[in-house]
Amino acid sequence: MKGEYRHTIDAKGRLAMPAKLREELGEHFTVTKGLDGCLSVYPDAEWASLETRLRSLGNGEKARRIKRYYFANASDVQLDAQGRILIPGSLRDFACLEKDVTIVGLLDHAEIWDTGRWNEYNADIDAESISADMEGMDF
Numbered sequence: 001m002k003g004e005y006r007h008t009i010d011a012k013g014r015l016a017m018p019a020k021l022r023e024e025l026g027e028h029f030t031v032t033k034g035l036d037g038c039l040s041v042y043p044d045a046e047w048a049s050l051e052t053r054l055r056s057l058g059n060g061e062k063a064r065r066i067k068r069y070y071f072a073n074a075s076d077v078q079l080d081a082q083g084r085i086l087i088p089g090s091l092r093d094f095a096c097l098e099k100d101v102t103i104v105g106l107l108d109h110a111e112i113w114d115t116g117r118w119n120e121y122n123a124d125i126d127a128e129s130i131s132a133d134m135e136g137m138d139f
Contacts, residue, residue: 001025001105006115009097014084018103021110022083031091032074034111036121039087039095041103041110049108087112 005018017025021041030047034040042050054070057063073094077085087097100115113121 001107001110003105005103007101007103008099009087009092009101013087013089013092013097014080015087015097015101015103015112016082016084017079019083021103021105022079024105025110028076028078030074031077031085031087031112032070033091033094037095037113037117039091039097039112041112043109046108 001021001024003018003020005021007016007018009015025041025043029044030042031039032042050070054063054067057066073091075088075091077087079085092098095112096114096117097112098114102113102115102118104111104113104118
């Protein structure tokens with residue numbers, strides 16, 4: 001998945017998913033808390049892969065926290081006839097989604113951001129900072 005798409009969420013919490021991402025996500029998929037204050041959107045195959053990785057963590061304190069973070073907040077969603085999903089209120093609150101949202105593709109999943117937060121997050125990111133991040137990553 002790739003790209004950046006600007007949309008609005010309606011008062012009922014419905015969000016139209018971009019057509020290009022709908023093709024890769026399928027008719028139903030999973031939305032959960034993401035990192036950095038956004039929501040993560042996983043197609044079924046990627047969610048199954050994440051489940052497998054999380055199962056392998058065992059049941060120590062850190063593993064339980066990670067599992068709870070992803071699974072307690074996960075919601076199975078399905079596209080309606082207009083290509084929209086309903087985002088549960090708890091997830092909208094977590095990501096501060098009120099009206100303007102930005103949906104970004106990130107290879108194996110997508111993220112849903114409040115547009116203001118997305119702009120703040122990207123304010124200090126430029127070619128120089130990405131170059132510095134790439135050092136030592138064998139990229």
